Amino acid sequence: MELLKQKIVEQGVIVSDQVLKLDGLLNHQVDPQLTMQMGKEFAKRFGDQGVTRVITVESSGIAVAFATAYELGVPLVFARRKKTLLAEPDMLCERVPSFTKGIVTDILVSRDFLGEKDRVLFIDDIIANGDAARGLIRIIARSGAELVGAGIVIEKCFQPGAQAIREQGIRLETLARIASLEGGRITFVD
Ligand code: G4P
Ligand code: NA
Ligand code: NA
Secondary structure: OHHHHHHHHHHOEEOOOOOEEOHHHHHOOOOHHHHHHHHHHHHHHHOOOOOOEEEEEOOOOHHHHHHHHHHHOOOEEEEEEEOOOOOOOOEEEEEEEEOOOOEEEEEEEEHHHOOOOOEEEEEEEEEOOOHHHHHHHHHHHHHOOEEEEEEEEEEEOOOOHHHHHHHOOOOEEEEEEEEEOHHHOOEEOO
């Protein structure tokens, strides 16, 4: 998506060779028009898959997941994050390390909102190491639902998450692919 790449260049702040701050676009402020276009794009790519639910992990994936679910006319489920150690029997739970934040959280989805009749599309904002994505994919598998694919706005190609998901045989579509942040520049693939 050319408009997205333009906004990434305008709003992105390179923090290091590994991290691009995107508060103006994804993590603190949301551009509704652009977000609805991203949802349209994911809905177009996955529109023939019989999706029954869109799923994401709170919090930054929710806006684009909402836009996608709206376009597909299905509910959005967002996995909750908790620091708790208490077991919740009706919840599917996976422990997820966050490399960037240096913490471990539990992500939880109720069995009321995900089950074996579902065909699920996973949507998220950024894929880096892919730990949260892998945790959510395990939850989807345990629920008995079918994962039809994943749509993620920004792929950091120099980190292993996206490739690992594709190697699992999962269809992963991304809207902007960042090859490198080195030399103080954002370099896209293509
Ligand atoms: P991930 O691929 O599973 O997300 O792995 P990782 O543990 O590396 O990332 C942890 C968090 O940091 C994720 O947000 C991820 O989106 C975010 N992140 C990773 N790299 C970048 C980056 O270069 N720029 C920005 N802006 N964010 C990055 P999260 O924990 O899912 O939190 P939330 O934003 O959804 O609340
Ligand atoms: Na996220
Ligand atoms: Na994030």
